[in-house]
Amino acid sequence: MADITEAPEWTALAEHQAALAGRNLRELFAEDPGRVERMTVTAGDLCLDYSKHRATAETLGLLVALAERAGLRDRIAAMFSGEHINVSEDRAVLHTALRLPPGEALTVDGQDVAADVHAVLDRMSRFAERVRSGEWTGFTGKRITTVVNIGIGGSDLGPAMAYEALHDYVDAGISCRFVSNIDPADIVGKLAGLDAEQTLFVISSKTFGTLETLTNAKVARQWLIDALGDGKAVSRHFVAVSTNAERVADFGIDTDNMFGFWDWVGGRYSFDGAIGLSLMIAIGGEAFREMLAGFRVIDEHFRTAPFEANMPVLMGLLGVWYTDFFGAQTRAVLPYSQRLSRFPAYLQQLTMESNGKSVRADGAPVVAQTGEIFWGEPGTNGQHAFYQLLHQGTRLVPADFIGFAEPFEDRAGMHDLLTANLLAQTSALAFGKTADEIAAEGTPAAVVPHKVMPGNRPTSTILVPKLTPKTLGELVALYEHIVFVEGSIWGIDSFDQWGVELGKVMAQDLAPALTSEEPPTDAPDASTAALVRRYREMRGR
Numbered sequence: 001m002a003d004i005t006e007a008p009e010w011t012a013l014a015e016h017q018a019a020l021a022g023r024n025l026r027e028l029f030a031e032d033p034g035r036v037e038r039m040t041v042t043a044g045d046l047c048l049d050y051s052k053h054r055a056t057a058e059t060l061g062l063l064v065a066l067a068e069r070a071g072l073r074d075r076i077a078a079m080f081s082g083e084h085i086n087v088s089e090d091r092a093v094l095h096t097a098l099r100l101p102p103g104e105a106l107t108v109d110g111q112d113v114a115a116d117v118h119a120v121l122d123r124m125s126r127f128a129e130r131v132r133s134g135e136w137t138g139f140t141g142k143r144i145t146t147v148v149n150i151g152i153g154g155s156d157l158g159p160a161m162a163y164e165a166l167h168d169y170v171d172a173g174i175s176c177r178f179v180s181n182i183d184p185a186d187i188v189g190k191l192a193g194l195d196a197e198q199t200l201f202v203i204s205s206k207t208f209g210t211l212e213t214l215t216n217a218k219v220a221r222q223w224l225i226d227a228l229g230d231g232k233a234v235s236r237h238f239v240a241v242s243t244n245a246e247r248v249a250d251f252g253i254d255t256d257n258m259f260g261f262w263d264w265v266g267g268r269y270s271f272d273g274a275i276g277l278s279l280m281i282a283i284g285g286e287a288f289r290e291m292l293a294g295f296r297v298i299d300e301h302f303r304t305a306p307f308e309a310n311m312p313v314l315m316g317l318l319g320v321w322y323t324d325f326f327g328a329q330t331r332a333v334l335p336y337s338q339r340l341s342r343f344p345a346y347l348q349q350l351t352m353e354s355n356g357k358s359v360r361a362d363g364a365p366v367v368a369q370t371g372e373i374f375w376g377e378p379g380t381n382g383q384h385a386f387y388q389l390l391h392q393g394t395r396l397v398p399a400d401f402i403g404f405a406e407p408f409e410d411r412a413g414m415h416d417l418l419t420a421n422l423l424a425q426t427s428a429l430a431f432g433k434t435a436d437e438i439a440a441e442g443t444p445a446a447v448v449p450h451k452v453m454p455g456n457r458p459t460s461t462i463l464v465p466k467l468t469p470k471t472l473g474e475l476v477a478l479y480e481h482i483v484f485v486e487g488s489i490w491g492i493d494s495f496d497q498w499g500v501e502l503g504k505v506m507a508q509d510l511a512p513a514l515t516s517e518e519p520p521t522d523a524p525d526a527s528t529a530a531l532v533r534r535y536r537e538m539r540g541r
């Protein structure tokens with residue numbers, strides 16, 4: 001298979017970049033009054049203004065041609081129909097099936113996956129309702145008031161992010177806490193102040209073999225038994241979300257209280273299924289289904305809209321544009337919403353575990369750069385921390401700004417001030433301020449260079465009416481599909497994660513050396529052996 005970088009469309013883009021690199025956004029806006037209208041696209045409730053990108057109609061034509069060359073249209077169809085596009089694990093990639101509408105059929109590998117999805121959703125809804133109504137009680141008969149989700153990676157970041165995002169929709173007096181790290185400080189801190197009689201643990205792990213999760217779950221189980229004085233309490237206070245019933249049973253959780261999913265759902269694509277159980281208990285089955293409807297709107301848009309008006313396609317292609325033709329290393333995601341404070345962390349796993357690959361799906365090394373480094377903080381906090389580098393640093397950092405028109409609750413016009421900041425930042429990044437403009441304000445000549453704002457810094461602005469379950473679903477689906485577009489252009493398998501395995505195995509191997517009384521003999525290298533010795537000295541071993 002020829003590498004995408006050998007395609008004439010790639011060469012055309014490289015030539016085009018050379019011509020465009022010296023142009024700035026002030027010029028592009030001045031010479032094209034229709035630019036903003038043309039470079040605005042809607043998908044469901046999301047409105048994207050991508051006019052502040054270093055791109056013209058020609059750029060977009062060339063990028064779309066690249067997408068066609070990469071076979072993106074066929075790849076989209078292949079994903080939605082359940083072909084095994086996760087080649088290294090020989091699996092279908094069907095997170096889109098998690099939000100299929102009731103009544104729609106999808107049979108994959110001889111299995112009616114739509115029926116399976118709805119059966120689990122219905123069980124989740126019934127269970128969530130029992131907990132919310134107080135019908136499901138703890139061992140001593142008291143109602144549940146706190147749900148502790150124990151999981152890590154995709155079994156934590158999605159529900160944790162969404163719980164925070166939808167905090168205003170938590171309506172049954174049940175709050176959630178999320179434990180992920182194997183650092184004991186995490187679980188100790190999260191258990192502090194909890195009443196065991198009123199706490200439900202949701203042990204979330206696709207494999208049910210993850211060290212962090214199982215270790216934390218054991219600590220939680222012991223804490224519960226110590227508090228309630230009876231091992232029989234576990235069945236009322238522990239439920240599981242997993243694909244592995246055998247391991248769930250081995251842990252001592254009744255599989256009647258297990259909510260399943262399937263190998264065709266990647267961990268980082270899973271919180272709209274059973275991994276979202278804690279979220280569903282907090283916000284209710286109805287709001288959860290509204291969130292699924294939001295995902296679905298963007299799925300349909302992605303599947304059917306022409307590439308020129310397809311939001312995930314355009315944003316994915318612009319990601320490739322900056323990564324491969326401008327040498328950008330990172331992409332900032334800057335939600336102007338405190339409620340989305342965990343969104344950048346969530347996106348880090350979604351995007352970087354998916355596209356941080358250096359071989360193509362066929363095993364050949366990639367030639368292009370892959371995998372943007374995603375990072376970010378909510379505005380306006382980021383403005384007072386790292387925006388200096390965005391405005392005047394030497395690096396090009398394309399950024400996605402996400403804003404909401406309506407707050408859940410406003411105080412003293414704060415929300416308009418928040419939005420004014422978002423708009424001011426994207427304008428300043430795009431158009432900057434020239435030396436002449438600064439000098440004309442009477443600035444001393446020696447200070448002028450320090451105050452010059454170069455501008456020409458590309459941003460997307462996504463404006464959303466309000467942060468709701470539905471629009472959260474839309475936003476997450478948007479980024480899921482952006483990842484897919486980029487991975488398709490780069491020709492990589494965005495759905496495996498072999499790169500995380502070696503470190504996990506080595507940690508298990510190293511653990512005995514840290515606790516043993518014997519001198520470390522089997523450290524993997526001299527540096528690690530020395531660090532093991534030093535650690536043991538510090539711990540007095």
Ligand code: F6P
Nearest residue numbers: 153154155205206207210267500
């Ligand atoms: O270590 C990476 C990873 O495998 C992620 O892909 C996954 O989301 C996370 O670990 C947790 O895995 P599990 O849900 O099987 O515990």
